[in-house]
Amino acid sequence: MRGRLAVLWTTLRDSFWFLPTVMVGLAVLLAEGAVNADERVELETLRAWPWVYGGSADGARSMLAAIAGSVIGVAGTTFSITIAALSLASSQMGPRLLEHFTRDRGNQITLGTFIATFAYCLLVLRTVRGGDESPFVPHVAVTLGLGLALVSLAILIYFIAHIAGSINVGRVVRLVSDELVSTIEAQFPERGDHPAPAAAAAPADPAHAREVRASAGGYLQALDVAGLLRLAGRHGAVIRLTVRPGQFVFPGMVVAHTAPAALGQVRAALVTGPRRTSPQDVEFAVQQLVEVAVRALSPGINDPFTAIAVLDHLGAALCRVSGREMPQREHAQGGQVRLVIPATDYGGLTDVMFHQIRQNGASHPAVMLRLLEVLAIVAEQERDPGRRSSLRRHAALTLRAALRETGEEADRRDLEKRFRRFQAAVQGTAG
The missing domain is CATH 1.20.120 (Four Helix Bundle (Hemerythrin (Met), subunit A))
Known part of the structure; x- marks a missing residue:
């Protein structure tokens, strides 16, 4: 509620x-x-x-x-x-x-x-x-x-x-970027703020757990996490959601598994609506920024400077993430995990940020050069090996796509030079 x-x-x-x-x-x-x-x-x-x-x-x-x-x-x-x-x-x-x-x-x-x-x-x-x-x-x-x-x-x-x-497109990009930063600060806890639960979640008993099906369709706009935790504790159950904020929920779709007594209350704690909202959906703000960049790179507009500005804001957001944990998947009460929510991982977040820009901007050397520079800057601040692996994957994809679309030898040398700088940044962080 x-x-x-x-x-x-x-x-x-x-x-x-x-x-x-x-x-x-x-x-x-x-x-x-x-x-x-x-x-x-x-x-x-x-x-x-x-x-x-x-x-x-x-x-x-x-x-x-x-x-x-x-x-x-x-x-x-x-x-x-x-x-x-x-x-x-x-x-x-x-x-x-x-x-x-x-x-x-x-x-x-x-x-x-x-x-x-x-x-x-x-x-x-x-x-x-x-x-x-x-x-x-x-x-x-x-x-x-x-x-x-x-x-x-x-x-x-x-x-x-x-x-x-x-x-002014720059102002709009800044407004969406501010929303993204607010969502990151609200949903991504500082390292050490939320220690891991003391006990692992008990597996759902297939004889007693029941499917919770959506009564109506729409985008999942918000979850009442505190209410779901209280509900699970009251019934001594584990609530496992199958959707996260931002996903589209189809009528009759399975959205959770839990004890039979909590079925209706779990359904009431999931707020759906006709559009996505950003307070609990970090990918929504990212996709809005990416849409601006993709439209700017279209042949009808052909504005690589806007795409570069979007990359700068996406890189700034990843730099903020470098000092934070990813959104919690497991929520505990009284030493027992009671709520499990699907959450965005770092690889998925970077995929949403960079895949479409790389695919649409491969023929723009300036955009690809800036993408490699942004990845290098983020890699300098990121200490987590798994996250560095995601950045390394995107840098390799960027270099390969850019070299495939770039015929000018000087541009190709610049791209390879930026990639070497990225590798040096990753190795320096690892050291």
Whole structure:
């Protein structure tokens, strides 16, 4: 349940409409509060403040109507610009990266400011009375409306600069890289932080263990690890999952094995949805970066510089991993392993990072040279022999693919030189 609530809150918080809706609600409260303040404050008191609106009811109506009309018009224009920018970004970087634009706080605040100002002016406008009616001009509320109009103008200037920067591929790569780093820090424990369990997991009893089958399909977005541990301890069982966050779960697919009494509760602890999310799925952030690089290397775009930037960020992520353990497979409670979860290993992680870039960039010597350099830098920091073996495998594949596609002798010599540097880095680390 906790995992499901966490995913729901994350989805709600990142949605394009949530923050603007909150801002509209605050605008409603501000309008009511300002009008109530006007009803309690004497006009003579307000005249002591020259910056407070002091005009007539007709003037207040005209001002509020002008602000409301202009703000909603600007909102429509600015978000037409946003749609055009998203179309451009989608063709260059891939549609899966569009959610970074929709959950961008700057875009949400811009929309929220315009709509909140519009709602505020409408609510205050309905309270203005003049002529044969009992006269009432909410001077404070009208002044606040003018202030919101000035804020909207400042937000418009900010938005124009912000949207221009948002479609910059370097900024998008950095945002996805930051997500990858956050996932690594959350899912990859520091060496020594989580010692191995004191007891090995007991094998599941085939006479009592039962299959847990998914009731619906979708990507596994999150696991409630703490809840599953408590559940296993309560029933004295071992829960063995067959899927990990990021994998697609088909309806009726076996997702776990456990004691019969825990079947329904295990199913409830697995949160599935229509799309992948990055908090527990490190490969998702990696694949988003790789997609940017692969699209950049396509003949239609032919931008090796973006692919090189992606390789730099992937290398930085692997350098962070070098001081950490891979995600835990076994989770213990009371000295007994109670939960077993499939987890990404180092070889699989590097495969996701480098295979497609190598396959699509083999004809770009600059990209292959940078890939060998990145592997050498990571190898200098990595002490684990198994991980160095994975890096050595990718370096050999890179050299072989690049030499096969490169005809220029000078480029071939550069590739072989970079490979020798990689070998020297591995040998230096081993020594």
